[in-house]
Amino acid sequence: MxxxxxxxxxxxxxxxxxxxxxxxxxxxxxxxxxxxxxxxxxxxxxxxxxxxxxxxxxxxxxxxxxxxxxxxxxxxxxxxxxxxxxxxxxxxxxxxxxxxxxxxxxxxxxxxxxxxxxxxxxxxxxxxxxxxxxxxxxxxxxxxxxxxxxxxxxxxxxxxxxxxxxxxxxxxxxxxxxxxxxxxxxxxxxxxxATYTRKIEKKDAFIDFQNEDASIVVGKIKAFEKWPKVKLKIEDDLLVLLDAKIDENINIKSGYLSVKEEGIFIGCKDKTISILKLQKAGKNQQNIMEFLNGYRKRFYEKKIDMEPIL
CATH class of the missing domain: 3.40.50.170 (Formyl transferase, N-terminal domain)
Incomplete structure (x- = not known):
């Protein structure tokens, strides 16, 4: 043996x-x-x-x-x-x-x-x-x-x-x-x-939505789901983005966030992404419809604050 x-x-x-x-x-x-x-x-x-x-x-x-x-x-x-x-x-x-x-x-x-x-x-x-x-x-x-x-x-x-x-x-x-x-x-x-990876750092979770392609943004949201977590502010709510997809049917201006009845969308450099799963600070994870059902503002659009949230 x-x-x-x-x-x-x-x-x-x-x-x-x-x-x-x-x-x-x-x-x-x-x-x-x-x-x-x-x-x-x-x-x-x-x-x-x-x-x-x-x-x-x-x-x-x-x-x-x-x-x-x-x-x-x-x-x-x-x-x-x-x-x-x-x-x-x-x-x-x-x-x-x-x-x-x-x-x-x-x-x-x-x-x-x-x-x-x-x-x-x-x-x-x-x-x-x-x-x-x-x-x-x-x-x-x-x-x-x-x-x-x-x-x-x-x-x-x-x-x-x-x-x-x-x-x-x-x-x-x-x-x-x-x-x-x-x-x-x-x-x-x-x-x-040969290709090489490096150690993931907290700063990697900061995303420049206006200047990064949608495929990279979705990849980072998925990859950093456990840590360091991609974060975004909607009004006074700090949200952790846990999953997303590229949405070919919606066109949001790059660098803008849009909350609609059917979902939350973010305009990236080339395409728009749709958030699938998120988490409010101190709360349980929710899919997008669970979140929207309890969200007070159903129609909302604004330019994303590009200050890093770490």
Whole structure:
């Protein structure tokens, strides 16, 4: 039976982790030290770590990359499995497994390398995506491809829906790979085709509706649904825009907001978008008709204040 150390600092790979725990020898899980949460500042593990503890798998907590080598150097394992891990693994760590370290990345590498592949695939409205398993090296997501699972997308997903979908396919791809692990041979990535993502910042949620194309605006609203959230003011109401679509049947002047009986529309540089889902500050999420049914002003149009709302 193959042995592993799992490296993860989020629950993105929890389905793959549970399959790993149930079918292979996992000698340790390396994760970040939990931070205080909630009103009582309780320390709480991610769900993957909780499941590992149920299986009596040792947990190794770290606070910085430099701690990793000393904490795991004496653990003999065949493979590392790295899924959404917030720390850099240096070469001396990557050289430790008896066979090689494996990273799971939610894109068709070499496209969308880096920390935010889900966000930027949503912004770009990709029609085809996939899960890549690579043999890790010390460079960002540039290791040789071991296995890729690709599939078509049938809709333009919000972040939460896309996250759930990619969690499932991450587990599915890993199961296919690990059952046949001896059959896969590393293939070089084509560096000329590489694209990179960056860490999402709070300021990314500011949208210049007048000067950005509708497709980009819709992509940002969908991608930033969980964080940092695109915000807009209508009179005294601060609204978080959670989903939208391009509306070919409405023409609103670029940079203007229009509240009509049939919806809320925003004119962008080239086309008009229609808001599908939103949330008032301190309230539950609502689809557009639920919001309009309780909105006091049904007919309203004005130029959007372009001051950033962060």
């Amino acid at each position: 193959h042995s592993f150390i799992l490296f993860t600092t989020s629950d993105f790979g929890h389905m793959a982790a549970e399959y790993l725990f149930d079918h292979y020898e996992v000698k340790a899980v390396v994760t970040s030290t939990p931070k205080p949460k909630g009103r009582h500042f309780k320390l709480e593990d991610i769900n993957t770590v909780k499941k590992a503890k149920e299986k009596d798998i040792p947990i190794i907590y770290i606070e910085k990359s430099s701690q990793i080598y000393e904490k795991i150097k004496d653990i003999k394992v065949d493979y590392f499995l790295v899924v959404d891990f917030a720390f850099i693994l240096k070469k001396n760590v990557l050289d430790l497994p008896l066979k090689y370290p494996i990273n799971i990345h939610p894109s068709i590498l070499p496209k969308y390398r880096g920390p935010s592949p889900l966000h930027f695939q949503i912004i770009d409205n990709v029609k085809k995506t996939g899960i890549s398993l690579i043999k890790m090296n010390e460079f960002v997501d540039s290791g040789d491809i071991l296995f890729q699972l690709t599939f078509e997308l049938d809709e333009w997903y919000t972040f939460s829906k896309f996250y759930d979908l990619m969690q499932y396919y991450t587990s599915f791809a890993f199961e296919i790979f690990v059952k046949n692990i001896e059959l896969f041979y590393p293939q070089n990535q084509d560096e000329k085709m």
